[in-house]
Each structure stands twice: as C-alpha cells, then as structure tokens.
Amino acid sequence: MNRLRYMSVRVLQGLLVLMCIATVNFMLIRAAPGDPVAVIAGEAGASDPQFVAQLREQFGLDKPVTTQLANYLGHITQLDLGFSYRQQRPVLELIAERLPATLLLTGSAFVMSLIFGVALGATASRHAGKWVDSAITFVALVFYATPLYWLAMMAVLVFSVQLSWLPGFGYFTVGSDATGLARAWDIVQHLVLPLLTLALFYMAVYARMTRASMLEVAQMDFVKTARAKGVRMGRIQRQHILRNALLPIVTLAGIQAGGLIGGAVLTETVFAWPGIGRLMFDALLQRDYNLLLGCFLVAAAVAVLFNLITDFVYTLVDPRIELG
Amino acid sequence: MTALSEPALAADTPPAKNKHRSTFWRRFCRNRGALLGLAILLLVALLVCFGPLLAAHNPWDMVEQPFLPPMEREGFAMGTDTMGRDILSGLVLGARISLLIAVISTLVSLLIGVGIGAISGYFGGWVDASLMRFTEMFQSVPSFALALVLVAIFEPSVNSIIVAIALVSWPPVARLVRGEFLTLRQRDFVAAAQLAGQSTPRIILAQILPNAASSIVVMASLMVATAILLESSLSFMGLGDPNLMSWGYMIGSARTVLRQAWWMAVFPGVAILLTVLAFNLVGEGLNDGLNARQDGKTK
Numbered sequence: 001m002n003r004l005r006y007m008s009v010r011v012l013q014g015l016l017v018l019m020c021i022a023t024v025n026f027m028l029i030r031a032a033p034g035d036p037v038a039v040i041a042g043e044a045g046a047s048d049p050q051f052v053a054q055l056r057e058q059f060g061l062d063k064p065v066t067t068q069l070a071n072y073l074g075h076i077t078q079l080d081l082g083f084s085y086r087q088q089r090p091v092l093e094l095i096a097e098r099l100p101a102t103l104l105l106t107g108s109a110f111v112m113s114l115i116f117g118v119a120l121g122a123t124a125s126r127h128a129g130k131w132v133d134s135a136i137t138f139v140a141l142v143f144y145a146t147p148l149y150w151l152a153m154m155a156v157l158v159f160s161v162q163l164s165w166l167p168g169f170g171y172f173t174v175g176s177d178a179t180g181l182a183r184a185w186d187i188v189q190h191l192v193l194p195l196l197t198l199a200l201f202y203m204a205v206y207a208r209m210t211r212a213s214m215l216e217v218a219q220m221d222f223v224k225t226a227r228a229k230g231v232r233m234g235r236i237q238r239q240h241i242l243r244n245a246l247l248p249i250v251t252l253a254g255i256q257a258g259g260l261i262g263g264a265v266l267t268e269t270v271f272a273w274p275g276i277g278r279l280m281f282d283a284l285l286q287r288d289y290n291l292l293l294g295c296f297l298v299a300a301a302v303a304v305l306f307n308l309i310t311d312f313v314y315t316l317v318d319p320r321i322e323l324g
Numbered sequence: 325m326t327a328l329s330e331p332a333l334a335a336d337t338p339p340a341k342n343k344h345r346s347t348f349w350r351r352f353c354r355n356r357g358a359l360l361g362l363a364i365l366l367l368v369a370l371l372v373c374f375g376p377l378l379a380a381h382n383p384w385d386m387v388e389q390p391f392l393p394p395m396e397r398e399g400f401a402m403g404t405d406t407m408g409r410d411i412l413s414g415l416v417l418g419a420r421i422s423l424l425i426a427v428i429s430t431l432v433s434l435l436i437g438v439g440i441g442a443i444s445g446y447f448g449g450w451v452d453a454s455l456m457r458f459t460e461m462f463q464s465v466p467s468f469a470l471a472l473v474l475v476a477i478f479e480p481s482v483n484s485i486i487v488a489i490a491l492v493s494w495p496p497v498a499r500l501v502r503g504e505f506l507t508l509r510q511r512d513f514v515a516a517a518q519l520a521g522q523s524t525p526r527i528i529l530a531q532i533l534p535n536a537a538s539s540i541v542v543m544a545s546l547m548v549a550t551a552i553l554l555e556s557s558l559s560f561m562g563l564g565d566p567n568l569m570s571w572g573y574m575i576g577s578a579r580t581v582l583r584q585a586w587w588m589a590v591f592p593g594v595a596i597l598l599t600v601l602a603f604n605l606v607g608e609g610l611n612d613g614l615n616a617r618q619d620g621k622t623k
Contacts, residue, residue, distance in 0.1 A: 017461050028477045141357075145601035147553055149560050150575055150593035153582055161583055255463055262468025266557055270579065280469070281561060284476055292476060299469045307464055 091294035102275030113202035121210025152270035257306030358609020364602035432490035437497025445505025467492035538614035549603035
C-alpha cells in the first residue's frame with residue numbers, strides 16, 4: 001500500500017471520528033439543561049402555547065430526532081456550528097477568531113515537547129544509571145505529576161509577578177499598536193510562559209517514553225552486531241537505536257495530541273490566552289452550551305489533524321509501513 | 325498489596341506462594357522511589373481516614389480575617405483564603421474528595437476497559453477489529469475537553485465527575501487487556517479449560533483474567549494518579565461538586581487573586597503534586613515487583 005492510499009484511509013477515518021463526535025455533540029445538546037424554545041419565548045415575553053409551537057416548527061424541533069440529527073450533521077458539513085445567544089454571534093465566527101492563537105500555542109508546544117523530550121530521553125538512556133540519567137528521570141517524573149494549571153500559575157507568580165521578566169497574561173500588550181516584527185516579538189514574549197507550561201508536561205511524557213524505548217532497543221541483536229563491527233557508540237545511538245526507538249514515540253505523540261488540546265484549555269484559562277480553550281472556559285461560565293460544544297468539536301478536529309500529521313511523519317520514519 | 329498480587333500467582337503451584345510474595349517485596353523495596361511513594365501514600369491515607377479529626381475548622385466557615393498569610397497567626401499554618409477560611413482544614417478534608425473520586429472512577433473505568441479488552445482479545449476476528457476501532461476512536465477525542473463537556477452538561481456532582489473521568493480513561497486499559505488476552509488465550513491452560521468444558525465467561529474471568537492481573541494492577545495505580553489530575557483540573561475550571569471542598573477548587577479560587585495570596589494556590593498544588601507523584605512511584609515499584617521476568621528485568 002503506498003503512502004497516498006494509506007494517508008487517504010487515515011483521513012477518512014479522521015472524518016468518521018469527527019462525525020461520531022458531532023453525533024455525540026447533538027445528543028449532549030439535547031441533554032443540556034433548559035429548553036431553548038422556552039428560553040427564547042421567555043426572552044420574547046410571550047409564552048402562549050401557540051407561539052411556542054411556532055418556534056418549535058421554525059427550528060425544526062417538532063421533527064423526529066433522526067431528522068433533527070440529519071439536519072444537525074448537514075449544518076456541520078457546511079461549517080455551520082449554530083448560534084451563540086449569549087454573544088449574539090455565530091459560533092463558527094467566534095471560534096475562527098480564536099483558532100490561530102490555539103494553533104500557535106498547541107503547535108509550538110507539540111513540536112517543542114517532542115524535540116526536547118526525545119533529546120532528553122536519548123541523553124538519559126545514553127547515560128543510563130549515571131547521575132545525568134537520574135536527574136532527567138527525576139525531573140521528568142516531577143513534571144509528569146504536576147497539575148498543568150498549577151504549573152501555569154506558579155510560572156506567572158515567579159516570572160511575571162516576582163521577577164517581571166515576562167508578561168503573564170494575554171496574547172499581546174493591550175493598547176500597543178506595534179506592527180510587523182515588533183508585534184511578532186510582542187506575541188513571542190507573551191507566548192513563552194504558556195508554551196513552556198504546556199510543553200513541560202509532554203516533554204516529561206516523551207522523555208520517559210524515549211528512555212524506555214531506547215533502552216529496550218539497545219538490547220537487540222542488531223545493536224550487538226553493530227558494536228561487534230566496531231561502529232562508534234554515538235553513531236549506534238543515533239542511527240541504530242534512536243531511529244528504531246522513535247516509532248512507538250511517534251505513535252504515542254499522535255495519541256497524546258488530544259491531551260495537548262485539553263491541556264491548552266487549562267493553560268489558556270490561566271494565561272488569558274485568547275484561544276479556543278479560553279473560549280470554552282468563558283462558555284462554561286456563561287452556560288453557553290452551543291458555544292461550548294462547538295469549541296469541543298473544533299478541539300476534536302484539531303486533535304484529529306495532529307493525529308494525521310503524526311501518521312504522515314510515521315510513514316517518513318518507517319518506510320516499511322504497510323498498515324491498513 | 326499482597327491480596328492484589330495473589331490472583332497473578334494463581335496459576336502457579338500453591339507452595340510457591342510465600343516465596344513469590346517475598347520476591348515481590350524484595351523487588352518492590354529495591355526501588356527506593358517506590359518506598360518514598362508508599363510513605364507519601366500512607367500519609368495521605370491518614371489524612372483521608374482521620375481528616376475530620378485533624379482539621380481544626382470547617383473548611384467552609386469564615387474563621388479569621390481574609391488573606392491571612394501563612395504562619396502569621398497561631399493555628400493558621402497555611403493562612404486563610406479570600407473569605408477567611410482556613411486553608412489547612414481545606415487541604416486536609418480535600419484529600420478525601422480527591423482520593424474518593426480518583427479511586428472510584430478508576431474502578432469504573434477498569435470495569436469498562438477490562439470488559440472491552442477481554443472480549444476483544446479473547447474472541448478476536450471482527451469483534452476485535454470493531455471494538456478496537458471504537459477504542460481508537462475514543463482515544464483520539466481530546467479526553468479532558470470531553471470530560472469538561474460531559475460534566476458541564478450533566479451538572480457538576482460527584483457522580484457526573486466520576487462517570488466523566490471513567491469514560492475518558494478506559495481506552496488504554498482496553499488496549500492493555502486485549503494485548504494480554506491475545507497472548508494468554510494461546511496458552512495450554514486455556515485449551516485445557518476449554519476441553520474440560522468450562523464456560524466461556526468462566527474461562528475469561530477465572531482462567532485468563534487472573535493471569536493478566538499484575539499488568540492491570542500496575543496500570544490502575546498510574547490511572548489513579550491521572551484521575552487525581554483530571555478531577556483537580558475539572559474542579560479548577562469550576563466544575564467540582566459545589567458542596568465539597570477539593571484541592572482543585574482551592575487552586576481555582578486562587579486564580580484571580582494570585583498576586584495577593586500566593587499561599588492559596590501553592591499548598592493545595594503541592595498536595596496534588598506529591599500525591600500524584602506517589603501513585604506514579606508506587607506504580608513503577610509494582611511494575612518492578614509484579615512484572616519481573618525470569619532474568620530480573622522488567623517488562
């Protein structure tokens with residue numbers, strides 16, 4: 001099976017996942033407390049049965065559940081995620097505004113945690129049993145156990161409040177009208193703390209994984225052969241062990257992508273980072289269920305996207321790939 | 325601990341039991357981190373058991389002036405919060421809720437995961453394929469976001485939080501148990517049980533499952549750790565049970581006053597960190613003790 005065919009199967013699977021999530025979303029909207037029609041009728045100041053029935057008909061709520069579901073899914077395929085009555089704007093519009101910030105944060109955290117996590121794990125495994133290994137393993141263990149939102153708050157406390165090194169909230173300096181490079185630099189400064197917070201946890205995950213995976217591969221016969229042939233240790237580490245140990249890590253990275261999005265919700269909440277996570281938090285506070293579920297669907301879509309990217313990377317790391 | 329390890333040994337000859345148990349302990353104790361974890365867990369267990377006796381105040385009562393820094397006044401070692409509530413009392417009683425929710429949700433998700441994994445691994449074929457697709461699908465959903473949405477829609481309560489955490493945590497269990505079952509069902513003792521005419525549920529529950537127990541126990545201890553983090557994250561977002569004091573809630577209420585009262589966030593955070601760390605350490609120790617191969621190396 002060639003790479004193109006493999007990837008198109010994965011894309012189809014990703015779409016299927018999104019469809020299922022949309023269906024779950026639909027059921028959750030129905031389970032949400034409060035009857036939307038009653039709310040609208042109440043706000044209009046009229047609650048006679050005739051008006052309520054008219055509203056039901058207008059929104060298609062008098063139709064059978066299956067028809068309603070089909071309608072809902074139909075709207076979603078047209079990228080219509082409904083209307084936020086609290087903000088008086090379409091959900092998609094609100095999300096589209098916030099998406100770039102979330103992609104910037106999660107994307108950079110994903111790349112950073114993978115690169116540094118693998119590097120740290122590889123370093124630890126090369127010095128297995130020595131103090132470098134112990135130090136890396138210990139630090140990874142601690143960050144693995146730290147609540148993300150708490151780490152975020154401590155980062156604000158230390159680097160923003162105490163030391164005043166970096167801004168502790170927002171996306172750019174409020175009121176600044178900088179453009180071009182100055183604005184980019186401003187955003188980067190605001191990105192540092194949220195990025196580090198989010199990346200540290202996953203760095204710990206990947207470091208632990210890489211270390212374990214490399215130590216396991218190091219036991220294999222082809223490594224012994226390479227050593228017997230007199231290949232230098234550094235070269236064995238990079239070319240033989242790491243290359244093979246990477247496979248489970250890439251798989252894990254794909255699975256963890258969903259977690260990264262969840263982590264972004266917490267990080268964005270603490271840092272007031274104007275992404276989808278913060279939008280979800282606001283929607284929670286305002287009991288804006290349409291917006292909340294819309295955010296959830298888009299978050300899932302981002303996770304599926306990350307999954308696809310790691311699948312693609314997988315085909316590059318392992319050219320033998322014959323997965324169906 | 326020993327009670328948990330026994331099913332794993334059921335397949336061995338009975339006289340070997342004691343020897344294996346001591347091997348387990350020796351291996352577990354060789355891992356110094358695991359011992360540290362166990363010590364922390366014992367402390368937390370004390371808090372859970374005797375919390376109401378140790379807490380000086382009701383964590384919801386306003387007992388002092390607000391924003392009292394730690395060690396400022398006698399009896400308030402960790403200071404007070406925005407409403408003058410004693411933080412130490414909140415910390416002591418919060419342990420109960422965090423642990424209770426984490427342990428029960430882990431049990432529920434083990435039930436789901438073991439069920440799906442066992443059926444998938446034992447029957448194989450299309451049953452396996454479809455169940456695993458389902459599991460993979462579940463795994464690609466952002467789990468924290470899903471838990472958040474579930475609790476928000478069904479209103480925060482102990483029950484909804486437990487269900488939400490269980491629903492997002494079972495996929496790794498299912499995959500692990502499936503893997504174990506795939507290899508174990510090829511073994512002779514399963515064929516023997518089938519020949520002896522044992523029913524399928526009996527073979528799954530009484531023959532294969534005990535042999536997969538050690539891996540499940542290790543995973544369970546790591547899952548409790550994750551569940552504590554999840555529960556505290558939900559409470560932090562304001563989705564905790566409104567009637568119960570929890571660590572995550574305490575940190576959440578500190579979010580907006582971080583500049584004025586660092587202590588409100590620091591102490592509960594350290595409590596979560598240590599407890600989660602302890603469960604992870606004990607999990608690794610259990611892994612050393614239970615999953616050791618003949619050559620002494622762990623899986």
